[in-house]
Amino acid sequence: MTIPTSYANWSREELVARLRQLEGAGSASGSKSRASDKDFDFAAYPKRKIALKFCYSGWDYGGLAFQEGHTVLPTVENVLFDALARTKLVDPAKGFEGCGWERCGRTDRGVSSAGQVVSLWVRSALEQPDGPSYLPPERSTVTVAPDPTTADSQDAGVAEDDPGTLFATGTPADSPAVPSRRRPELQYVSMLNRVLPMTIRILAWSPVSADFSSRFACKYRHYKYFFTSHGLDVGRMRDGARRLLGEHDFRNLCKLDPAKQITSFKRRILRAEISSVDGRPSDQETGEDLYVFDLVGTAFLYNQVRHIVAVLFLIGTGLEHPSVITSLVNADPNNPYPAFQEGEPVPEVVDTKPEYQMADPLPLMLWECAYDDKDVSWRVTNGDSDSNEEQRAGPNGSSNVIHQLHSIHTRSRIYTAMNAQFLSAAQRYVSPPPSVLPLSRTGIDPTSHNSLLDIPLGGGTYRHTTKYIPLLQRKRLEHVDIVNQRWREGKGLRREARKLLVDPDADE
Template sequence: MRIALKIAYDGTKFFGFQRQKDVKTVEGEIIRTLQKLGIIEDPKRSNFKGASRTDRGVSAFGNVVAFDTENPKLATPRILNHHLRDIWVLGIAQVPEDFHPRYAAKEKVYRYYLVDEGFDLEAMERCARLFLGTHNFSNFAKLEEFKNPVRTVKEISITQKNGLIMMEFVGESFLWEMVRRIANALKLCALGLLSEEEIRDMLELKSDKKVPPAPPENLVLWEIRYPNASFELDEYSIEKAKREFFERFSAAVIKASIFRDWLDAL
C-alpha cells in the first residue's frame, strides 16, 4: 500500500528537508522514525519521496511525503507524532502506486512574512504583477544543472496585518530560492530601491542582475494541492501542532511588541 502524509515542521530546527549525512533534516528524521516503527525497511525499496525540498530555516504547514508500506496501521498521525520532534504529521491519505508527491501536485502555496517598514504597498503590488504568468526565472533563482528555468506563477497576493506584510505565492512549481528572491525584489520595490523597468529587464534576460534571496526563516510552505489525493486530517494532531507552534513563537511576538512600544516612545 502506498501512503502519503501531510506534515508540518519548524524549519529553524533542521538543516533543510533533504537527507544529509551527520546533520538533522526533516526527511532524515521521518525516515528514521518510520524505520524504528517497522513501517518501512529501506527508503529506496519503499520508494520514499518528498514533495518539496525546503531550505534550511524554511518551515512548512503542508509539505507531503509518500512511501510504500505493509504496515499502514502504524503510519497514523498520532503514533508518528509520539516519536517525532519538531515535525507534526497532520493527515494521511492512501494514494495510487505511482504517486509522486512532487510531480502529482497541481499547485504549491508559499507565504513570506515581513515586518512592515512603511512599505509603499502600491509599488509592491505593481511589481508583483510583473511576475505573474510564465517567465524564465534565471535571474530570480539559484539554478541547478538540467533544471528548466521557465516557471508559471499563478497568483501573488499581498496582505497587511498587525504590523506585518504577508506575501502569498501560488504556482505549479518553483525553482531553488525563487520565492525568496521574488520576495526580496518586492521588498526592494516597496522601498524604492528597485524599479519596475529593472524587474522587466531581469525577467526578459536583458540584464544579468540578480536579487539575493530574502532570509529563509520568514518563509513557510503553506499548502500543496493535489487533484486526486484527499488527506484525512487528524484533529488531535492539528491541535497539538498549533499548541506547540504557539509556545515556540509567542515569545518572539512578545519581544516584537516590546520593541515596537520602545520605538513608539522614542
C-alpha cells in the same frame, strides 16, 4: 542507503522514558528477551503505498532533504525516516530507496512548511487488499506477538494493532471457532506523532496508487512569505508582484545549480498577491503591519521565491521601480517584451543575472502542495468507528494535533508579547534611528545625504549600505550556458568517471 536509528533526534522526554525502560528491563531477573527486541521480519507483513502530509518548523532543521554524514542541524527527512523506522513502518536497512521515497518539493535550511507531502510504501495491518495499492506479505511466518505493554511495542505500532498475530498460521483443533473480524488499518498519524518532535507534525495520510508520485502528481505549489511594512511601500510591491503572473523565464530570479543542467527556466505563476495577515491591526509598539506574499505556481526553480521577494523589497523601499521585474523576466533577446503598461519605457533585455542577495529563509513557508481529488483522499484516522486513538495521549502530550499546534501557537504569542515589551523598555532610553525608507514616502535622496540605508532582507535582517547601485547596473553573472558547460567538462566529467570505476557497464 542504510539509515540507522539514532538517539540524536530524540526529545528529552523520550530519552528519559527510554532510560527508565532499559533500567526496568535490566532489573528483571530471569526475564527473556522480548520478541519486540528481536529483528523485525518486515517480509511477514503486507505493505501499501501512502502519501503523508506534514508540517515542520524549518528554523530547527538543516533543510528538508536527507543528508549523509554529520550535519550541524538534523534534516526533516532524517528525523521523519527515523520515526518511520522506530514505528516499524519501513525497513531502516533498505533506506529511502527501499520504500520508494518521494518528496513533493525540497525546502532549504530555515524554510518551513505547513503542507509538505511525501509518498512511500509502508507496513499495513490489512489482511486483504484495500485501496488503490497493496502488496501481500513476501512470506508467511509464525510470529510471537510482542508484549503490548512495553514502550517498544507501542513505538512499533503494536500496542493497539499487535501485527505479530496477523499471519500466525494454524489453529489448535480443540479451539472453538472464532468469527473473523476485519482488522483496522494502522493509525499512521498518531503512531508517528507519538515519536516525532513537536517541530514536525503529521497532519494526514492518504492511500495512493502504486504509480503515484508526490512530486510529479502535484498540480501546483503555494508558498507564503511573511514580512512587516517597516521601511516599505506595500503598494509598490504589489505593482511589482502582478508582473510575475503568467509564464516567464525566471533565470534572473533564481539560483543556478549547474549540477541539474537546467536549460529551460520558464515557469508559470498562477497567483502573486500581497495582503494583510488576517486583517490584523498595526503593531501597537512599532506601528507596523504584518503582511504575507502569496505565490502560487505549477513549479519553481532553486531559491526562486527568495529571489523574487528580495527584488520586491528593493521595489518597496523605492530603490527600484516595479518595472525592474519586467526587465528581469525579459531574458530572451529573440522575443523581447513590450512595455508592461502605457507610459513605461520598453524593458531592457536581461539575459544574465545581476548580482544581488536573496531574502532570508525564516519567513518562507511552503503552504500547500495541491493534488487532484482522484489521486488523494486525506484522512487522519483509519476510519474505524471503534478507534479512539486520536483521543489518547502520548509522550508529547495530547495526540490531537490541533491541541499540540494550538499550544505551540499560544507560547509563540506570549514570546511575541514579551519581546514587544523589551522593545518598549529600550525605547524609553534610546530613540530609534531615522530612516529614509521608503523613498516614496520620505522623498529623501539618499545619494545627496550620504544616508545609511537599511535594506530589508526579511525576517528582521537588513543589508546596511551608504551607496546603492541600481540592480540593472550591477555586475552580471555568466550566462547559464557557459556555467552548465563548465560543470559538464569539470565536475560532471569527474562524476561520470567515478561512476564508471564503480560500475564499468553503467553506460552499456
